[in-house]
Amino acid sequence: MRNWPLFDLSITTPRLELRLPSLDDLDELADRAAQGIHEAGYMPFMFPWSDADPAERARSTLQYHFRAWGSLAPEKWSIDFVVVYDGQVVGTQGLMATSFAVTREVGTGSWLGQRFHGKGIGTEMRRAVLHLAFAGLGAHHATTEAFEDNHASLAVTRKLGYQEDGITVHDRQGKPAVTRRFRLAREDWQESPGYELHNLPACLSLLGLTS
Template sequence: MRHWPLLSLRLTTPRLELRLPGLDDLDALADRAAEGVHDPGEMPFGEPWTDAPPHERARSTVQIHFRQWGTWSPGNWACSFVTVWEGQVAGVQEMRAVDFAVTREVTTGSWLGQRFQGRGIGTEMRAAVLHLAFTGLGARYATSSAFVDNTKSLAVSRRLGYREDGLAVEKRRGEAALQQRLRLSRDEWTTPDGFEIHGLEPCLPLFGASDGITDAGGAP
């Protein structure tokens, strides 16, 4: 689509493909949300969207993508890729930024359907968007955060080289909860082998990165 080239942007890794979802992808992603993302006794998200009944989780999963597309601007964007493993939509890997042209900083967030967890997919899909950020867009920093009891997310960040960047207190299910902030610089990042970016060049202005780096280990 000439006027919305993001639909042709793809990230590939040895096992995964990340892409902006089409309607069929959104249906499959909604199914993952309805099936479950975490144990009911846990809450890894500040906004407890997974406390809703399955049909509401499914609908809100579709709606958030429509909202992100409708409000996208070069100065404030959220790019949510569906992660595809062995032909199945497994979850979401998001990267977002405000005033990226100035800050050159992105923030990431993600979730996986429960039956896809424990396979290393979370680490690989985060690495894919870090490759996009640092190599494709020319970011200087990537940040992330997780509640201190979300050991799986924190383990992914540490495995990828993030450093601790302070603590914050946030509301979770009506109570105060401690969150660990993390930061990774471009100088500390090395892209693993087999990671490629496809269809990036026409998307650069939409990211506020017209001077980004397009020699990204794949077709621009």
């Protein structure tokens, strides 16, 4: 798409493709949300959107991506990929930043359809956006945050070499809950073989960077 080159941006890994979603991709992602992301009685998200009924989860998934497309600007952006594994959209992986040209700092966020948990996909898709951040965009730091009872997310974070960066106490559905913050410096990032970026140069100006 000539006037929105982000739709041509993708990352490939040994098993995955991460790409900006088409409308058909978003429909499939919404199906994954409706089918379930986590076990009942547990909430890994700051905003409990996944606690809604399946149809509402599907709609809110679409709306989130539409808002991200419409609000993207060089000063503040979120690139939200769909993750394709074995020909199926299985989840989403985001990379976001504010004043990236100055801060050179990104954050990440993701979810994966529950039936695809336990296959190492979460680690591989996080590695993919770290490759984009450090190898493609020249980031200096990547940050992430998760509730301390989100053991799967914390395991991925620690596996990838992030360092602890403090805690925050939140109101989670009327009860206090602690999140742990982490930071990964460029010098501590380890590049992995088989990760490739496609069609990035045309996107740089949309992210506040020059080619």
